[in-house]
Amino acid sequence: MTAVHPSEQPAGVSETIAAGRILPVVVLDDARDAAPLGAALTAGGLRSVEVTFRTDAAADAIRVMSEDPDLFVGAGTVLTPAQVDEAVAAGARFIVSPGFSPRVVAHCQQVGVPVFPGAATPTEIQMAIDAGLDTVKFFPAGQLGGTTMIKALAAPFRSVRFIPTGGVNTDNLRDYLSLPAVLAVGGTWMVAPSLLAEGRWDDVTTLTAAAVTAAREI
Structure with missing residues (x-):
């Protein structure tokens, strides 16, 4: 299993993701698309990417994208400790899960x-705090109340940072x-x-660059 370097512990990872302010959530059906996709994202100004374990190509895609020194690759939709091991072995530097699993969290920390x-929910956020975490994914953001809900949750949990995902787009990017x-x-x-299916890498770069510019203006 690939060792995690000290500079890649949670604080450093959070800072890296926060620097771009946008974390692309990728579903790849073919690992052969990983390299051109990674190049398109970095050309657009993003360094971090989350490759989801929703397809059989996920681990291979992470392995390919992790070879790019300019790309900070994590694994998403991780549901089991076994997937944690598979993702880390492939080169993932961080793990994202759609819900709070004590087993997955404990294994990641191990x-x-x-x-x-x-x-x-407040209960799940409290569980994250009890586990020593200070950053959570808020998913699915749009269906859960979006910015209104985040404001409500942030009031009592002042030390927690959120990564809202699901329903985020160019229309509400500024609000989030x-x-x-x-x-x-x-x-x-x-x-x-x-x-991705059509290999429109120039469009990926254009959309990424526009998103990065919009994020920096906020």
Whole structure:
């Protein structure tokens, strides 16, 4: 299993993701698309990417993208400790899960890989705090109340940072990133399945660059 370097512990990972403010959430059906996709994202100005374990190509895609020194690759939709091991072995530097799994969180901490579990309720956020975490994925953000809900949750949990994902787009990007409690947003519009299936890497770069510019203006 790949060792996690000290500079890649949670604080450093959070800072890296926060620097771009946008975390592309990628679903790849073919690992051969990983290299051109990674190049398109970095050309657009993003360094971090989350490759989801929703397809059989995920581990290979992470392995390919991790070879790019300019790309900071994590694994998403991680549901089991076994997937944690598979992701880390492939080169993932952080783990994202859609919900809070004590087993997944504990295993990530045991192997030394940063984890951002999903949290949608005060109870789940409290569980994350009890586990020593200060950053959670808020998913699915749009269906859970979006910025209004994040504001409500951030009031009692002042030390927690959120990565809202699900329903985030160019129309509401400013609303999310304007909230002090939001570390970054997870987005799919610059890596939409149709763009990847058609190999429209120039469009991925254009959309990524536009998103980066918009984020920096906030």
